[in-house]
Amino acid sequence: MSEYKAPIRDIQFVLDEVFRADELWASMPATEDVNMELARAIYEEGARLCEGELLPLNRSGDEQGARLEGGIVHTPEGFKEAYNTFAESGWIGLGGDINYGGQGLPKMLTVMFEEMVYSANTSFALYPALTAGACLSIVTHGSETLKSTYLPPMYEGRWAGSMCLTEPHCGTDLGLLKTKAVPQEDGNYRLTGTKIFITGGDHDLTENIIHLVLAKLPDAPAGPRGISLFLVPKRLLDEQGACAEPNNVSCGSLEHKMGIKASATCVMNFDGATGYLIGEPNKGLAAMFTMMNYERLSIGLQGIGLGEVSYQFARNYALERVQSRSPAGAVQPDQPADPIIVHPDVRRMLLTMRAYNEGGRAFAAYVGMWLDIAKNHPDNEQKANAAAMVALLTPVAKAYFTDRGFDATVLGQQVFGGHGYIREWGMEQFVRDARIAQIYEGTNGIQALDLMGRKVVADGGEAFAGYSQLIRDDIASASGNIYAAALTQALGKLEQATDFVCSTAQQDPAVIGAASCDYLNLFGLVAYGHMWLKMDQAAQTGAGDFYQAKQMTAKYFFDKLLPEADAYYAKVCAGSAPTMAMPAEMF
Template sequence: MAKYKAPLRDMRFVLNEVFEADKLWASMPATAEVTSDLVDAILEEGAKVAENELFPLNRTGDEEGCQFNNGDVKTPEGFKEAFTLLSESGWLGLGGNPEFGGQGMPKMLTVLFEEMLYAANTSFALYPALNSGAALCLDNHATEAMKEQLLPAMYEGRWLGTMCLTEPHSGTDLGLIRTKAEPNEDGSFNITGTKIFITGGEHDLTENIVHLVLAKLPDAPAGSRGISLFMVPKFLINEDGSVGERNPAFCGSIEHKMGIKGSATCVMNFDGAKGWMIGEPNRGLACMFTMMNYERLSIGIQGLGLGEVAYQSAMDFAQERTQSRSPTGAKYPEKSADNILVHPDVRRMALNVRAFNEAGRAFASYVGMQLDMSKYHEDAEVRNKAAALVALLTPVTKSYLTDRGLDCTITAQQIYGGQGYIREWGAEQYVRDARIAQIYEGTNGIQAMDLIGRKVVANNGEYVKLFEADIRAFMAEQADNAFVQPYLTKLDASLQTLSHVTEGVLARAKANPEEMGAAAQDYLDLFGLVTYAYLWARMVAVAAPKAADDSSGFYDAKVKVANYFYARILPKAASLAAQVDAGAETLMAIDEALFYAE
């Protein structure tokens, strides 16, 4: 059956030993009060919530799903009570602005708590995740009056936020949206239009819902330059902050989905609903990107969390499942057969999942570290460099973590054999829940295009050079660490491969713009693979010197998983490089008409 225990030992290793987060936080006044003791207490309590309150609701929530009845949505049994517990315990404001009641915890910590939520119950986790993104958008772009009105209630969990972008005819190309915003004399706007795929658009968890809606003014320019952003509450808000009359923002239906069935995915109809502008007219998309980029990291962590719970559940199964004997003779002679982990191919599957999960956790923390530095560091040069790395790595985080997350859930399911295909064992739910993460918040193909187009070609590879400099600085620091030398040699080779491929794409893209699209997905996969090699080297640099004196085996296992990654996964960089270098010709040579059946 499914099993989950928050991987606190590994989380602490990444946070405290690999990235030395306490030293970073102490160096920045805004985070100076975040101590190791406080972080440990938050992680311990977060694990209890995830394991004891949310995980038991995961399968029942999938079986029951959300129920739609005449505009109202009921979440699965137990969701409301669990949400109330999270709200009353302050979890919804963990990373929020302290000026408005948030706790102001750094991103390096909140990414770990998010992983626990997604691993324990992905459907449930989406409600607070969208709320955090909406609150971040408001904190960055709303007026002080609007922030004072909304943020305390959102941090307390009395109200929840949503993101309303997609329309039936407009997904990636938001410039095509038709939702209209007609100005009123009192400064409000009447919002009219239909939005689809709205996570948490309607539910029974809170007394109010705060919709962030993209719409166009009557005189708006065409395309994406004519989009404005509006705050549209489910219930109008009285001057004293209490909930007032119903706003005509109604749920028309909920989607019947492959997975995340406990998450209400709504069609929202805005029938002249009152809204208030956030930010400047026709600058709404720029404001919304604050939320979208937050959600892209969050959805990447969804892939990581599902990979982790799938791995733990599969290992629990493998420990008990017996089939045949080890190739080298019986390992459990007292049993009629050995457990399946004695078989090399089962080990291969398990190590593939573990290697990607542990590197993914380090990756999410690394990006969290850059976010913290870009926001809180006193040195402007450090802030700017960190912000550039965040821009570069955001599409990689969303795409690579979710692609590998699906791979990990499928591989973990395979370990079960036939039982993995049966609902009662839980493995198939993780596959279904992971699949959406590659699609929403900008499909992974769009993320790859964002990486190659905006983050590489547009600045002639300058962001990539910054990242390469960070890796080479680490390599120089470890020049005298004998434990890590074999890894550095291979890391250097993979980094040179990435540099060569980047230069090739830059050169070809000047002559043919199709080269970017042709290279995009393979380039992102190569970038992610080299990034994971870097992070595994960083983990080995810490773990290897401690392995001999560690009776628990934690550090020794860390080194051995790193060895597996470098020996059996990193070599795929060569084939990815060859695929990128193949160019656009073979993709574009076939006539479009030949794709269709006659």
């Protein structure tokens, strides 16, 4: 029952049949050697690893948790061996820069593998994910010396990475941070301060951990424009680049969390630790934001991955568990009861999960596609246009994937009835593990504010208009599709909502935050509707169960989920008064 199979057929459908990834990859020199055959081979090998090595450590990892003993963080049993296999097979450098030992594969391809790892073992997934994220910052902003020194062992997985942003008094508002970086005569810096919520801040998987740390120079201006980014290794390097004596960095304690218990969430103390500046002084936040779009898409995949594994467990349970009779009469008259998949309400839960997971997976490929075009396209205009799409769609992907992913895990747990509440079945762990993805990497409230404020209102709705036109074009090419009208109507609501907020915001800045969450939900529904239209179109060209199921799930999405668009539209257009009227002291 607790069996997970990586959804390779579905991934192939999305990449190959919906998005014709082969053609896209072939059109750009950086990815001209990539094709679906290679992708399939990668997914098949990745699936074996996820299904066979990582999933079996998921429950035990949750029960054991990461633990701090003698100043060292120990990961649960089996993690080190699994990590070695993972690293040795080259998975950490999958999307990494080929000049430093990475494999340079496109995000559209790698993001689907990331989903599998999150499905199999979210806590485990975070160790390589943070390493890949740190590498990306180094690649983009680090000096040649930093790149050639640190990237190869990180891509190999011999060294790990961490991102040290949050402090006790500041998470969202990084302008308040207090960690200091004092320049030394040798051109390096000494960092002093405390960072919290540091995923993979310490562990026993690698011989070194490369911390990327936000800190302030002594003469830094106040606020977010005074933040710089530093590379601070756990162990300093000798002249040959090998690990030498420990740096002044230590893990002060581990957080006790709701979930992702096998992932070490550390309080990190920097006591005059040696660090190296990445990029320019006081431009640290900008350097972080470059990689954020990649990271945010990846964290979004945590929601889809957990939604998918929860779906598979729940589907298997619903096919086996017998309880009560079908409303249409017994389907197993010789048995004491029917499998619960006969019950419409159980189907409702499973189909909702499918619609979220599959819609999200397609949208992840879509955003990955824009990331790849923005990075690799030879034409600068195309590049800039893609970058605008990435900026617009990334907060939607991160927040909507993880909100709907959380909902999916709650539904999956509900399918199990009372057994869903019992740890042994694993369903409640998916809920706990999914919950953090709505909070970290920028809370979903912050994503919504980023979308509504920066990406839509501040942009005068320009990027949005471009996106909207792309959807209209796709609707036009699918004009015979029975869902074209429903999607057109929902898109119209989204456009009107956009106009409403853009035209109101100048007089009433609070409308942005008051509308942002509902706006993001409306946006997400339309974005998934766009994907479901494309999937339904693609599925009509095929025959057999797979394509039929795809069309039936499309129907479920359009008939049972898309109607929420009207409610979100009404909520957006309620403006800021209902939200802002109450004085703080009346709460």
